[in-house]
Amino acid sequence: MRTWCTVDTDDLRHVPSHQGHPTRSKEEETLPDYSQRLQEGFRGFKQWMESNEIAVTVFVIADQCANSEFVSTVQDLVATFGERITIGCHGLTHRSWSAWSKDTEGFSRDLEQATTILKKHFPDSFRPWFRAPAGYISDWMAPILSQQAYTVDTSVNPSWLVRKKSSPSRAMVLKSMASNGILERQWKTRFSLPTCGPAQHIMGLRWNARQAWKGLPKPLGIEDLHCIEHPEHELTTVYWHILDHSRKNQQWLPPIKGV
């Protein structure tokens, strides 16, 4: 067993409390296209990458590419770390799809646009791998991913705590992914509790989450990247956010052993 390390590039303006969700999002002030916090996060992430040999998939929200400095930052990562960086799709605008009513046309249009943007800016690093914004995934999204040549989805958090994010149910999402030929890489849990993303920081979850990550199997290196698309390779999948690297004066590190 090996570990697939992934990070999401969400900026402050993308969190569900700010946008993309029918009930969680509240009107607030306009936030920058590319915040200082996220820029600090990228600096911390780059330092961490320099300290190890791990291959990391970066899930990018395509609307961030409207900012040329953001594009330069990610292109610099690719230029610096080469094949160690692969780019996946984290949506066009971070819309929480399964929290809204079914909208196959909207998702199809957004996915196509996002894919075009990501391929244009990161042609050698882009992979047809998808992560649903905020983990809101529906069974009807699978055929659209398949039509647009996606091979891997990593949106499902198999924790009972967030079971409502999969629509109409987690079992139906998994079934639909499988029948559409999309390989689902579910997120790491421990004692059926979340360990990824915010769980690394939320009181009540973080102790368990950190323990889980300290015991992770060896992360994938560039020679192992083929494993991600092949179901015969069982992987443990974890994700965190670039923004996390802005914590503690850019000294925050994912608690992954052997780094």
Ligand SMILES: [Zn+2]
């Ligand atoms: Zn996100």
